[in-house]
Amino acid sequence: MAAFAEIQSVPEAQNAPVDVTPQPRKKLLGREFYKSIGSPKYIVAPMVDRSEFAWRMLTRSFMSPEDAKRLLSYSPMYHARLFREQAAVRSQHFQPTRAAAGQNDESLFLDGNPSIDRPLFVQFCANDPEDFLEAARHVVPYCDAVDLNLGCPQGIAKKGNYGAFLQEDWDLIYKLINRLHTELSIPITAKFRIQETKEKTLEYAKMILSAGANIITLHGRRREQKGHATGLADWGYIRYLRDNLPPETVIFANGNNLNHDDLERCLEETGADGVMSAEGNLSDPSIFGKLPPVGSEGREYWRGENGKGGYRLDAVLRRYLDIIYKYVLETPGPERKPLYLPSDPKEEEPEPETTAEEEPEDGPPKKKQKQSKSKNKRPNSPSLGVMQGHLFQLLRPMIGLHTNVRDALARSRPGDMPAFEHVLSLVEKAVKSGLDEYEQFPERFAESPDAQLTGSKATIAQYGRPFWVCQPHIRPLPEEALENGALKLKKNAVKNESKENGSEEKATNAGAENSAAPSADLADASTTPLVSG
Structure with missing residues (x-):
C-alpha cells in the first residue's frame, strides 16, 4: 500500500525548476519527431484558461515518474495576434522564465521547463500567417511544437474568424501551416473537427498534412456540436483517417473519453497513435494514471x-x-x-468555529460586498x-x-x-x-439491478x-435537451417545420437518428463550455 501511495504523490523526481538553457536542435518531422518526444500515448488537450502549468503538473502527479515524462501536454489556446503584439499578454499567460513572471532573472521558470514540463505543445488560434509566425517565435525555445487551433466552435471564434470557422477557407489554412513549416525551427501540428462526411474529412486532413502539419488531432465532433448539442463524438471518422492515410502519419484521437478505460478503448477502436482528453481531464485529473490494485x-x-x-x-x-x-x-x-x-x-470533534467567510448551509446569502482594488487585481x-x-x-x-x-x-x-x-x-x-x-x-448508494x-x-x-x-460530467443527449427545453430549434427551423404538413413524426424520427450529430438548426439555451475543441 505504501509503495503505491508514494508513486502517486507529487513526484519528487520532478524537482523544483532548474536553469536548463535550451539548446538548438535538429528539426525532426512526422513520426521521427513523434518518437523523439517519447511516442506519447496520452495527451492533455489544449483548453482555454484550463490547461495551464499547475493543472498539467496535477495531471502528471497521478502517474508514475516514468509515465509522467511521456505525457504530452498542450498549453491553453493563445490568440496569435495579441500574443505577438503585446508583451503584457505574453507574460500574463506564458511564463517560461522568471523575467516573464516579473522577476529580475532570465533563468527558466515554469512553462516548458525541460526538467518538469515537457513534452509541451503551444497552441494558437490565428488567421494571419505573419501574426502566427511571429507569435510562435516567442515560444520556440520553450516547447516542442506549435499547434494551430482549427477546432474551436464557440461564438467568439466565429466573431474573430479563427478555430473551426476557418474550415471553409482551405487556402488560408494551408498558408498558416506552411508558413510555420518552412520558417519555424520546430514542428507545426494541427487540431481540427470532422466535416460533413468521412470523405471530406479525409480530403481536409490531406490538405493539412500537405501544408506541413507533422501531427494531426481529430476531434470526432462537427463544428455545430457544442453545449447541449454536443452529443457523441464519432470515432469512426478517426478510424477512417487511420485506414486511408499513410501509416507514417501520426494521428491523435479526441472526444468521448470520460475515464481511463475509455482511453484504451479509443486507441483500440480508432487505431490512433495517441488519445487526448479535455473535459474528462478537467473532471478527473487522474484520468491518465493507473488505478491502484x-x-x-x-x-x-x-x-x-x-x-x-x-x-x-x-x-x-x-x-x-x-x-x-x-x-x-x-x-x-x-x-x-x-x-x-x-x-x-474516533477523535473528539472540536467545537466548530464560525469564520467571517463561512455561512450556514441553509442561511440567507450575505449582502454582496464591494471588493477592494487589491483583491480584484489580476495575479501575475x-x-x-x-x-x-x-x-x-x-x-x-x-x-x-x-x-x-x-x-x-x-x-x-x-x-x-x-x-x-x-x-x-x-x-x-x-x-x-x-x-x-x-x-x-x-x-x-446501491444500484438498482432491475433499472432499465x-x-x-x-x-x-x-x-x-x-x-x-x-467523476465525469454527463450532459443530456441532444434529444433529451430538446425535450427538457435546454436546447431549442432555431426560428427558421421551426418555421420550416410548421410549413410541412404531417411532418412532425418524420422530424422526430430524423432527430433521433442523428442524435450523435446535431444539425445547425439547434440552438443551445445555456452557456457553452471553455474547452476549445
Whole structure:
C-alpha cells in the first residue's frame, strides 16, 4: 500500500525548476519527431484558461515518474495576434522564465521547463500567417511544437474568424501551416473537427498534412456540436483517417473519453497513435494514471463495494493546492493531517468555529460586498487566475449537495490562498460525512439491478460515483435537451417545420437518428463550455 501511495504523490523526481538553457536542435518531422518526444500515448488537450502549468503538473502527479515524462501536454489556446503584439499578454499567460513572471532573472521558470514540463505543445488560434509566425517565435525555445487551433466552435471564434470557422477557407489554412513549416525551427501540428462526411474529412486532413502539419488531432465532433448539442463524438471518422492515410502519419484521437478505460478503448477502436482528453481531464485529473490494485487504495483513492471508485475530491484538491505552493508561489504549504478514513480511531470533534467567510448551509446569502482594488487585481501567474474555475468543474458532483462549499468557492479570489484553504476544509468535512454515511447505510448508494435505463441516464449509471469522488460530467443527449427545453430549434427551423404538413413524426424520427450529430438548426439555451475543441 505504501509503495503505491508514494508513486502517486507529487513526484519528487520532478524537482523544483532548474536553469536548463535550451539548446538548438535538429528539426525532426512526422513520426521521427513523434518518437523523439517519447511516442506519447496520452495527451492533455489544449483548453482555454484550463490547461495551464499547475493543472498539467496535477495531471502528471497521478502517474508514475516514468509515465509522467511521456505525457504530452498542450498549453491553453493563445490568440496569435495579441500574443505577438503585446508583451503584457505574453507574460500574463506564458511564463517560461522568471523575467516573464516579473522577476529580475532570465533563468527558466515554469512553462516548458525541460526538467518538469515537457513534452509541451503551444497552441494558437490565428488567421494571419505573419501574426502566427511571429507569435510562435516567442515560444520556440520553450516547447516542442506549435499547434494551430482549427477546432474551436464557440461564438467568439466565429466573431474573430479563427478555430473551426476557418474550415471553409482551405487556402488560408494551408498558408498558416506552411508558413510555420518552412520558417519555424520546430514542428507545426494541427487540431481540427470532422466535416460533413468521412470523405471530406479525409480530403481536409490531406490538405493539412500537405501544408506541413507533422501531427494531426481529430476531434470526432462537427463544428455545430457544442453545449447541449454536443452529443457523441464519432470515432469512426478517426478510424477512417487511420485506414486511408499513410501509416507514417501520426494521428491523435479526441472526444468521448470520460475515464481511463475509455482511453484504451479509443486507441483500440480508432487505431490512433495517441488519445487526448479535455473535459474528462478537467473532471478527473487522474484520468491518465493507473488505478491502484484492490487493497492498495490508501487514503486518497476510494473504492466501493461494487468495485467502482475514484480519487477523493479532498485528496485531489490537496494535491492541487500543494502544487501551487511548491511551484507557483515557491513557499511551503501548511502542515496537513492525514486524510480521514472511517476506520480511523474516533477523535473528539472540536467545537466548530464560525469564520467571517463561512455561512450556514441553509442561511440567507450575505449582502454582496464591494471588493477592494487589491483583491480584484489580476495575479501575475496564469496558474492562480484560473483556480476558481477549475474547482467549480472539479467539485461539481459535491457543490449541488453541499452549497456551503459552492458559496465559499464563489467568494474566493485569484491568489487568495487562505480562501482556497477554507474551501478545502469544507470539502474535507463533506467527504467525511459521505464516507460515514456510506459505512452506516451502504444500501442508500446501491444500484438498482432491475433499472432499465437509456440515454444519458444509462451513461450516468455507468460512470457516476458518490459525490465525494472525481467523476465525469454527463450532459443530456441532444434529444433529451430538446425535450427538457435546454436546447431549442432555431426560428427558421421551426418555421420550416410548421410549413410541412404531417411532418412532425418524420422530424422526430430524423432527430433521433442523428442524435450523435446535431444539425445547425439547434440552438443551445445555456452557456457553452471553455474547452476549445
